[in-house]
Amino acid sequence: MALAAALASSSPGAALARTGAPEPDVFDADDPTVGAEPLPTLGGADPKRVDEDIVLAAQKVRRTIQDAPSIITVITREQIQQRGYRTINDVMRTVAGFEGDRWEGNGWHREAFARGLPQTVLVLVNGVSIVEPVRNMVNLDRKIPLEIVERIEVTSGPGGILWGSNALLGVINIVTRRPSEGEPLVHALVGFGDGPADRLQFKAGLGLNHRFSDTVGLFAHLNLYTTEGPELTADMQKVVGALPEPAEDGPTLYLPTPITVASGKRSWFFNFAGRLELGKVALDWMLPFEDDYRPLATGGAVLTENYLDPDRPGTVTRSSDSIRLVNLSYADRFADSAVGINSRLYLVTWDIQENPFGVYSASPVLYASYGHTRDLRLGLVSDLIARTGAAVDVDIAVTDDLTVITGAEAFIDTQRGIQQHFWASDVLGVCPEGFTYAPDDPYLPCRITDTLIGDVTRLISGAFVSADWRLHDRFALNGGVRLQASDAYDPTLLYSGGLVWELLERTHLKVFASAGLRPPSTNSTHTRDTTSGVTFQANPDLQAETSSSLEGELNTTLLRDAGPLRDLFLRFNGAYTLMDNVIGRPGGRFENSGQRDIVSGEAMVRLRFDAGHQLWANYTYTQVFDDAWAGGEIRNFARHMGNVGGTLSLLGGSIELTGIVNVKGSMQDPNRRFVADPSRPDLGATCAQLSTQAIPSEHPLSRLQAICAMPGMGDGVWVFPGTDVTETIRPLTLVDVGVRFKNLWRDMTASVFLHNLLDHRYYEPDFFGDPRVLSRPQPKPGLSVFAQLSIGLDALTGP
Numbered sequence: 001m002a003l004a005a006a007l008a009s010s011s012p013g014a015a016l017a018r019t020g021a022p023e024p025d026v027f028d029a030d031d032p033t034v035g036a037e038p039l040p041t042l043g044g045a046d047p048k049r050v051d052e053d054i055v056l057a058a059q060k061v062r063r064t065i066q067d068a069p070s071i072i073t074v075i076t077r078e079q080i081q082q083r084g085y086r087t088i089n090d091v092m093r094t095v096a097g098f099e100g101d102r103w104e105g106n107g108w109h110r111e112a113f114a115r116g117l118p119q120t121v122l123v124l125v126n127g128v129s130i131v132e133p134v135r136n137m138v139n140l141d142r143k144i145p146l147e148i149v150e151r152i153e154v155t156s157g158p159g160g161i162l163w164g165s166n167a168l169l170g171v172i173n174i175v176t177r178r179p180s181e182g183e184p185l186v187h188a189l190v191g192f193g194d195g196p197a198d199r200l201q202f203k204a205g206l207g208l209n210h211r212f213s214d215t216v217g218l219f220a221h222l223n224l225y226t227t228e229g230p231e232l233t234a235d236m237q238k239v240v241g242a243l244p245e246p247a248e249d250g251p252t253l254y255l256p257t258p259i260t261v262a263s264g265k266r267s268w269f270f271n272f273a274g275r276l277e278l279g280k281v282a283l284d285w286m287l288p289f290e291d292d293y294r295p296l297a298t299g300g301a302v303l304t305e306n307y308l309d310p311d312r313p314g315t316v317t318r319s320s321d322s323i324r325l326v327n328l329s330y331a332d333r334f335a336d337s338a339v340g341i342n343s344r345l346y347l348v349t350w351d352i353q354e355n356p357f358g359v360y361s362a363s364p365v366l367y368a369s370y371g372h373t374r375d376l377r378l379g380l381v382s383d384l385i386a387r388t389g390a391a392v393d394v395d396i397a398v399t400d401d402l403t404v405i406t407g408a409e410a411f412i413d414t415q416r417g418i419q420q421h422f423w424a425s426d427v428l429g430v431c432p433e434g435f436t437y438a439p440d441d442p443y444l445p446c447r448i449t450d451t452l453i454g455d456v457t458r459l460i461s462g463a464f465v466s467a468d469w470r471l472h473d474r475f476a477l478n479g480g481v482r483l484q485a486s487d488a489y490d491p492t493l494l495y496s497g498g499l500v501w502e503l504l505e506r507t508h509l510k511v512f513a514s515a516g517l518r519p520p521s522t523n524s525t526h527t528r529d530t531t532s533g534v535t536f537q538a539n540p541d542l543q544a545e546t547s548s549s550l551e552g553e554l555n556t557t558l559l560r561d562a563g564p565l566r567d568l569f570l571r572f573n574g575a576y577t578l579m580d581n582v583i584g585r586p587g588g589r590f591e592n593s594g595q596r597d598i599v600s601g602e603a604m605v606r607l608r609f610d611a612g613h614q615l616w617a618n619y620t621y622t623q624v625f626d627d628a629w630a631g632g633e634i635r636n637f638a639r640h641m642g643n644v645g646g647t648l649s650l651l652g653g654s655i656e657l658t659g660i661v662n663v664k665g666s667m668q669d670p671n672r673r674f675v676a677d678p679s680r681p682d683l684g685a686t687c688a689q690l691s692t693q694a695i696p697s698e699h700p701l702s703r704l705q706a707i708c709a710m711p712g713m714g715d716g717v718w719v720f721p722g723t724d725v726t727e728t729i730r731p732l733t734l735v736d737v738g739v740r741f742k743n744l745w746r747d748m749t750a751s752v753f754l755h756n757l758l759d760h761r762y763y764e765p766d767f768f769g770d771p772r773v774l775s776r777p778q779p780k781p782g783l784s785v786f787a788q789l790s791i792g793l794d795a796l797t798g799p
Contacts, residue, residue, distance in 0.1 A: 179217025184792025245588025383417025
């Protein structure tokens, strides 16, 4: 029996053409029955009922998770609603092998990790990469509303053979909703929430879902979310300190008083997304807009304070990093459905606007250093960051036992006009050299605009071929190669290969190897020196990072239809991964610095009941070794992480109670620790200590002593350079609970969820272990509650 080989982003109807099964409205990992004829699987078990989780996109072929030659997790729309997830990052917090909602720069980056490391995950929307080329990352926050998501397919390990660039340690494919029958024509939702983690929230959505005929359909959704943002508690107030390398290092001044801050501004996120199907052609789009505010600077300084005038507020960072996507695809099958083709043309644009980009709040120190009484800020703006591309994939059922998948993709990354603004005061209408005098500037009258990252146009292309060969009824092989090329780095040959062996009925053993690649970000190759000095040194000769992984998995489904039980699914997997040409920034210059060895293991269990109840748990163990890090092991993430969750279904499914417990082990953060120990004068000194000393004017400490004498600085503590220490961050437990009331009246559903129920105000390390810039761990938000009501509007007038 041939392995099904419909391409990932083709329509579900086309994907099922070879088996003749009717198209389901929703592919649901909790109930993914596909119709009268089941999906072909190893062993051909259970011909009357196939209940495995079906993968539509993660492998570019249609198959079950159990016999796909990769470690795959699927999260469906029903699970998203049931568990109260708010963002893609929330989802990734509960996927084994991944970690969601990690912050860098106190919220500047909010992304998902794979196997302990940032910027290693390829994120796709319907098979199109949305990883920004400037920083090789994507913020998985409110910009992608979960109301437009049908399912999220997560693949652990390198995925370069199928997807090419950036599939270094994992792939997240976000499959958006399609027009379908059996759902309300118009759907609306409204929600409200509050709490220190997200204050005074409001959400509204309006969607249209209609299939005009078998070949014509439309899904469209408008979504608005707005909030006054989180309250964040900093354990002390950073007044001033050294700029990032390669700028010269120097002491950092803190006020030792803890402070809880909020932006004082209202953030908002808007998204218009949808899909139009016209026969074999489909148009997908996602058009978000946003304004997001941060009360803490990327270096940890409090931006809301004004140390010169307490009655005058500070200026917080205003940020936008929207991702806009248009994807035109064509899918069809030929030769009696033995050949399938899927092609697409796409355009993705990114918006980087950090204006103002807060560095330090107004203080006497800045007054002395920069000649004005305002805060120190920058402006980061971009004119154009875009990717235009085309791809085609073909699957061929050569025989009943051999399926070949081949494809090619090429895209052009273009960026223009990424600039940085910097301000200064004038002296009698005269600006410093290079600055432009603009007396009407609302901030300061002197401004200079530097090119922060040079203009870039780069071509990236790749072609692959992969084959599934069924040697035996219970044994299959998979293998493939990909040539990835670019005018920005050397050509690279990627590979994959593995086997799937059904040891027993519904018990599979997988062994496979794969490779991945991540090209250098354009800021690492094209960043320029600026007047402000807030920059890193570029390296145009960087090589692409690569990864190679050997992985194994054992999964089994037990207790199928045993009394009240529906099934028990167990999965155990482990991997050894080698990263090479790792890009670091020692001394502030980007360099290919060496290798990283990653040892990881995961376990997952899911128990389902016929009544709709469900219990699940997973565990992740990860160690990353890198000789460039102190001690040889990277510890700014938890070695041990786990999740336990469950849903209790009452009154025939009309009421659902859900709880999720997320546990993270201890982490370590190398930082410039706040220390005021008279016995360790090399670590730092308090202003009180300095004020009692007779310090010669030519001594370096004399300037620090003078700053201590400035208004409001008497309680300050100076922390000296060259005294980095490793701080241990204790283990953490986060608890989310919620209730849903379904079909209150026709299609009306109400829900209430409490996130971080224990109100932990916790801390996490920065991504890169940079003690100079991020000299304190990142504070994270506490409790929030959110209530939502949704209804199908056509139910109001229906019979």
